[in-house]
Amino acid sequence: MSDRKIIEALKLEAQPFDTEEDFTRLLDHMGDASIVLLGEATHGTREFYRLRAEISKRLIVEKGFDAIAVEADWPDALRVSRYVQHGGDDMTAEGALAGYKRFPQWMWRNHEIEGLVNWLREHNAHVASSARRIGFYGLDLYSLQQSMHAVIAYLEEADPEAARRARERYACIDHMAEDPQHYGYATSFGMKEDCAKEVRRQLAELTRQANEHLQSMGGQVPDDLFYAQQNARVASNAEVYYRAMFGGRDESWNVRDSHMAETLEALREHIHQRTGRPGKIVVWAHNSHLGDARATEMGEGGQLNLGQLVRERYRPEDIYLLGFTTHTGTVTAATDWDGPAELKQVVASRTDSVERLLHETSIAAGLPQFLLPLRGRDSMLARLPSRYLERAIGVIYRPETERFSHYFHADAARQFDAIIHVDRSAALQPLERSALWQQDEVPETYPSGL
Numbered sequence: 001m002s003d004r005k006i007i008e009a010l011k012l013e014a015q016p017f018d019t020e021e022d023f024t025r026l027l028d029h030m031g032d033a034s035i036v037l038l039g040e041a042t043h044g045t046r047e048f049y050r051l052r053a054e055i056s057k058r059l060i061v062e063k064g065f066d067a068i069a070v071e072a073d074w075p076d077a078l079r080v081s082r083y084v085q086h087g088g089d090d091m092t093a094e095g096a097l098a099g100y101k102r103f104p105q106w107m108w109r110n111h112e113i114e115g116l117v118n119w120l121r122e123h124n125a126h127v128a129s130s131a132r133r134i135g136f137y138g139l140d141l142y143s144l145q146q147s148m149h150a151v152i153a154y155l156e157e158a159d160p161e162a163a164r165r166a167r168e169r170y171a172c173i174d175h176m177a178e179d180p181q182h183y184g185y186a187t188s189f190g191m192k193e194d195c196a197k198e199v200r201r202q203l204a205e206l207t208r209q210a211n212e213h214l215q216s217m218g219g220q221v222p223d224d225l226f227y228a229q230q231n232a233r234v235a236s237n238a239e240v241y242y243r244a245m246f247g248g249r250d251e252s253w254n255v256r257d258s259h260m261a262e263t264l265e266a267l268r269e270h271i272h273q274r275t276g277r278p279g280k281i282v283v284w285a286h287n288s289h290l291g292d293a294r295a296t297e298m299g300e301g302g303q304l305n306l307g308q309l310v311r312e313r314y315r316p317e318d319i320y321l322l323g324f325t326t327h328t329g330t331v332t333a334a335t336d337w338d339g340p341a342e343l344k345q346v347v348a349s350r351t352d353s354v355e356r357l358l359h360e361t362s363i364a365a366g367l368p369q370f371l372l373p374l375r376g377r378d379s380m381l382a383r384l385p386s387r388y389l390e391r392a393i394g395v396i397y398r399p400e401t402e403r404f405s406h407y408f409h410a411d412a413a414r415q416f417d418a419i420i421h422v423d424r425s426a427a428l429q430p431l432e433r434s435a436l437w438q439q440d441e442v443p444e445t446y447p448s449g450l
Contacts, residue, residue, distance in 0.1 A: 003357075003360070006357060006380055006384065007357065007360045007361055007364050008364070009380035010357065010358070010361040010364075010372070010380050010381070011361055011364045011365045013372055013373070013377070013379055013380065014361055014362075014365045014367055014370040014371070014372055014421075015370060015371045015372070015373065016367055016369075016370060016371075017051075017367075017369050017370050017371040017420055018369060022371065023054065023055065023058055024058075025371075026055065026322075026371060026418070027055075027058055027059070027062060027063065029320075029373055029375070029417075029418060030059075030063075030320045031317060031320075032317060032318075033317065033318055033319055033320035034278055034279070034280045034281070034318050035264070035268070035280070035281055035282075035283065035310055035314065035318060035319050035320070036055075036059060036065075036281075036282045036283070036320045036322070037282075037283040037285070037290040037306070037307060037310070037319070037320065037321050037322065038052045038055060038056070038282060038283065038284050038285075038290075038322050038324075039285065039286060039287035039289075039290040039291060039321070039322060039323045039324050039416070040052070040284075040285075040286055040287060040324050041286075041287050041323075041324050041325050041326055041355075041391060041392065041393060042326070042331045042333070042346070042392075042393035042394070042397070042425075043104065043107050043286060043332075043333065043393070043394050043395050044106065044107075044331045044332030044333050044341075044393070044395075044397075044427055044428045045324075045326060045329070045331055045332075045422070045425045045426070045427070045428060046112060046425065046426045046427060046428045046429065047326075047369070047422045047425045047426065048324045048422070048425070049110070049112035049113065049428060050112055051324070051420060051422075052284055053112060053115070053116045053119075055282070055322075056068055056116070056282045056284075057116075057119060057123075059280075059282050060123065060134055060282075061123075063280065064280060065134075065280040065281065065282055066132075066134060066135070066271045066275065066279050066280050066281060067134060067135040067136070067137055067267065067271065067279065067280075067281045067282075068120075068134070068135075068136050068137070068281070068282050068283075068284065069137045069138070069139050069263070069264060069267060069281050069282070069283050069284070070108070070136070070137070070138060070139065070283070070284040070285070071107075071138075071139060071140055071260075071284060071285035071286060071289065072100070072107070072108055072138040072139070072140055073102075073138045073140050073141075073142050073143035073146070073147075073234075074137070074138040074139075074140070074143060074147060074227075074230055074231060074234050074263070075099065075138070075143050075146045075147060075150050075231065076099035076100050076108070076138060076143070076146075077136055077137050077138030078137065078138070078227060079096055079098075079099045080096045080097060080099075080117060080136045081135045081136040081137055082096075083095075083096035083117065083121060084096075084117055084120035084121045084124055084133075084134065084135070084136055085124055085130065085133040085134075085135060086121070086124060086125065086133070093114045093117040093118045093121070094114060094431065096117060097109050097113065097114065097117065097431070102142070103334070103337070103338045103339075103395070104334065104341070104395040105341070105430065105431075105432065106332050106341045106428060106430035106431075106432075107395065109430060109431045109432065110332075110428050110429060110430050110431060111429050111431065112428065112429075114431065117136070120134055120136060131274040131275060132275065137263075137267055139259075139260040139263050139264060139283070139285070139306075140256070140259075140260065141234050141237050141238045141241055141255075141256060141259045142238065143231075143234055143238070144173075144234070144235060144238040144239070144242065145174065147231035147232070147234040147235045147238070148166075148170045148173075148174060148199075148231070148235045150227075150228065150231040151166055151170075151202065151206070151228050151231045151232050151235065152166050152167055152170070154224060154225075154227070154228035154231075155228070158224075158225075158228075162205065165202075165205070166202055169198040169199065169201055169202045170198070170199070170202070170235070172195040172198060173195040173198075173199070173239065195239060196236075196239055196240065196243070199232075199235050199236045199239045200236050202232050202235070202236070203229070203232040203233055203235070203236045206225070206228055206229040206232045207229060207232075209225060209229075210225055210226065210229050213225065214273075219273060220273045220274065221270065221273060226266075226270050229266075230263065230266060230267075233259075233262065233263070233266070234259075237255065237258075237259040237262070240255050241255045241256055241259070250298075250301060250302045250303050253303050253305075254302075254303060254304050257289060257304060257305045257306045257309065258304070258309065260285070260289065260306045261306050261309040261310065261313070264281065264283065264306070264310070265313070267279060267281065268281060283306070285306060286392065286394065287323050287324065287325075287390075287392060287415075288305065288392045288394075289305050289306045289307065290305070290306060290307040290321055290322075290323070290416075291305070291307055291321065291323050291410065291412070291415030291416055292305070292307045292308045292311055292321065292414060292415050292416075293305040293307065293308045294308055294414070295410055295411040295412075295413075295414035295415045296390075296408060296409070296410040296411075296415065297408050297409040297410065298408060307321050307415070319417075320375075320417050320418075321415070321416045321417045321418075322416060322417065322418050322419070322420065323412065323415060323416040323418070323419045323420070324419070324420050324421075324422070325354065325355050325358055325390075325391075325419055325420075325421045325422070326346065326355065326421070326422045326423065326424070326425040327346075327348060327349045327355050327356070327358070327359035327362070327421075327423045327424065328345075328346050328347070328348045328349065328359075328423075328424055328425075329345075329346050329422075329424045329425035329426055329427075330343055330344065330345055330346060330425070330426055330427040331343075331344050331345075331346050331393060331397060331425070331427050331428075332344075332427045332428045332429075332430060332437065333393060333394075333395060333396060333397035334395055334396050334397075335396065335397075335398065336396065337395075337396060339396075340434035340435075340436050340437075341430050341433070341434050341436070341437050342434070342436040342437060343427050343436070343437045343438055344397055344399070344427070345399070346393070346397075346399075346425070347399045347402055349391060350389055350391075350402075350403070350407065352388060352389055353388055353389040353390060353391060353407065354381070354388040354389070354390050354410070354412050355390070355391055355421075357381075357388065358372070358419070358421040358423075359421075359423055361421070362421060362423040363423075368422075368423050368424065369420070369421065369422050369423065370420070370421055371418060371419075371420050372418060372419045372420075372421065373417075373418045374412075374413050374416055374417055374418050374419065375417035375418065379413050381411075381412050381413040382411075382413035382414070384413075387409045387410065387411055388409070388410070388412070389407045389408065389409060389410075390407065390408060390409070390410040390412060391406050391407050392406055392407075392408065393406055
């Protein structure tokens with residue numbers, strides 16, 4: 001089949017995605033899904049954040065969604081959640097986002113998230129019942145030390161003797177937890193006592209307390225106890241993650257995404273206890289976490305991800321996976337881990353990539369931004385004669401090595417239920433801009449590197 005025939009078929013499938021009616025059509029396609037997962041092809045594209053924010057607002061207002069869960073750490077997101085639910089000590093959205101101090105700050109300390117946080121707080125101001133106020137939660141597990149300290153802080157108020165036990169259990173790891181990679185390195189060489197049993201014991205104790213509440217308090221776990229239990233879960237799974245990261249990328253990746261799935265399920269159940277119905281949650285994370293791993297070369301190599309796990313655990317009609325792609329433009333990313341945010345040019349997509357097919361479709365259809373529904377349709381993407389490459393730009397972007405560092409083979413039609421393609425996208429604007437992040441457009445002579 002020629003590329004021209006493929007593009008002509010995709011042109012007929014592509015739907016405009018710009019107006020209120022276009023958003024309504026997408027929500028109709030989602031049906032009764034109670035877990036909607038919204039991806040992104042980069043961690044630094046403004047349009048992805050804006051579109052996900054608008055879709056999330058529509059899901060909250062029109063379909064009664066209860067929470068937004070994001071690829072971020074639990075304690076930092078919980079601070080934001082308290083603010084939007086009219087609790088906590090912060091007076092502004094920017095103040096509530098101040099917990100995001102760890103690299104990469106721009107993922108959550110940016111103007112699009114600040115606007116969404118303000119909207120959530122305003123929305124919740126009109127919700128009479130605190131149990132029905134929309135929350136903002138983190139799915140990730142990097143906050144090892146912060147989560148351990150949060151467990152102890154909760155117990156110091158609730159049960160000082162239990163706080164003493166928690167301090168003793170966490171003592172074997174706490175002094176290394178500020179840089180937990182050192183802990184993982186030490187355990188890989190037998191240079192550090194195994195703390196796994198102690199952190200698991202702390203999680204088990206808080207879980208027992210939660211179960212006692214379920215049995216004696218009308219089937220509800222108090223929010224503060226649930227938050228502490230989740231911090232204990234983060235600490236336990238983070239210990240496993242940092243131990244695994246020196247044993248191989250696939251193992252640590254699987255620990256992380258399994259933790260995200262576990263957190264999502266726990267959050268959904270907690271909302272169920274509060275509202276009397278299964279929680280309805282919209283999830284924000286990278287395409288690599290949300291596009292079903294079984295349809296990718298990483299999945300063939302042994303990796304799983306959140307998108308795969310939710311598809312395996314829930315009915316198809318309960319789940320909706322929406323991917324996002326772009327052809328070129330600018331992006332906010334770093335060159336090295338822990339480096340400053342930079343405004344970078346996104347190299348035009350490769351000719352053998354799905355992004356290039358969607359770029360050619362964009363030109364043929366005259367649609368700079370469009371929706372490509374996949375679920376329930378005999379899409380051309382599902383009938384491609386061979387797999388195409390797919391691009392993933394995370395917090396680090398190195399255009400000069402793009403083929404090897406940012407592309408992988410995948411079957412997009414099996415990964416997602418739909419894709420939104422933004423042909424030329426713009427960089428996400430951080431609240432704090434480094435000298436390497438300039439408003440001026442990056443010159444077109446930036447390395448093309450294909």
